[in-house]
Amino acid sequence: MKNRASEPLDSAPMISTPRHHTANEQPWFVLNSSRYSVMPSDHPAISHFYAFDAAQSTQVLAVPDGCVDIVFDCDAVRPSAKICGTPLAAKAVELNPNHHYFGVRFSPGVIPGFINVLAEELTERELDLLEVSTFARRIFDNIVQAPQLSEQMRLFNDYLAPRLMGKASPLTALVIQQAMRHRGSIRIHQLEDLSGYTSRTLHRQFSQDTGMSPKAFCRIIRCQAALDTLNTCRDVSFSALALDLGFADQSHFLRDFKQLVSTTPCDYQRKMLQNAYAERISYA
CATH class of the missing domain: 2.60.120 (Jelly Rolls)
Incomplete structure (x- = not known):
């Protein structure tokens, strides 16, 4: 199916992206x-x-x-x-x-x-x-x-x-759906197999529709999944969380987290607990 990469992708307006299970934390x-x-x-x-x-x-x-x-x-x-x-x-x-x-x-x-x-x-x-x-x-x-x-x-x-909905291709909608479903822990070759398109086409179309590469988007969603876990679970094993999110090892997870969040997972969770993060948010 990879030979479809040379075909133009039609834009599909009003494509609904899937509802997500993380909270998109700030x-x-x-x-x-x-x-x-x-x-x-x-x-x-x-x-x-x-x-x-x-x-x-x-x-x-x-x-x-x-x-x-x-x-x-x-x-x-x-x-x-x-x-x-x-x-x-x-x-x-x-x-x-x-x-x-x-x-x-x-x-x-x-x-x-x-x-x-x-x-x-x-x-x-x-x-x-x-x-x-x-x-x-x-x-x-x-x-x-x-x-x-x-x-x-x-x-x-x-x-x-x-x-509200901009024009997005079915391919971009698929990448978003799979990234959210796997909490960002999905590889480009898996997206190639699921979509039938090459990594080059995936990158071109997704970047055009979202302003990000598929790899960057998955990395962000994986970090948001880590934040969601740290905000909702007190007893978290960072090594287990790293494996659960598809990192090669705990050190890779720690480096990635610090770059994206500007602190370590341990310090992050300590600050959230000390400042009663969950209690600060009121839901209407």
Whole structure:
């Protein structure tokens, strides 16, 4: 079947990516917020909505999650909105202290269809949402002035839901599905066997649709699976977790985790417990 690699891949608009079982964690945002609320979404393009009040610190680390975020700064004087691509390693971002924020986190690999930006131009970047989306401009004022997360979510859904899903190929949807199903622990040769396409075609199509290579995406999903485990299980064997996630050995897992999260798994779990991470998140 590999001879299909030379055939063009047709775009398939409105392809739903699978629902994921990890939480697409941004732990440092939660710890640097005085209040952090989450509201799930029924739309397959959106992981969840969230709102938080930034603490005194103006700098916080974003970790790779494979997701695009839209973040509204709801300041009464100078409101703004950014669309943020996933980082590929832990990255410092700036927040305005004591400002209230409303966010939309898209499902892994989904690029919203209402922006005028190529996927590859979004990865590891933050752009002014109002400069890249005429649709967002029309709803911006209502969202930043809405008093409740539920109202902001309703406004976003009512106006932008028909335009949420960008154009993605069936091949990209397959890669996302398999990466999520295997918690990122899947090799390129396995994706070749499942899809019938060569690694070169997989890389070209997936990068075009998501702004990431399949390998980078799987690495991110595997790290998110590690975060999910560390956040929900107190007694974790790091060697067992490394094997469970498909790492060759524990040292490889530790190096990868530190690059993506900016700390070791042991220190990460200690900080989450000391700061009552789970209790800081309220679910609407």
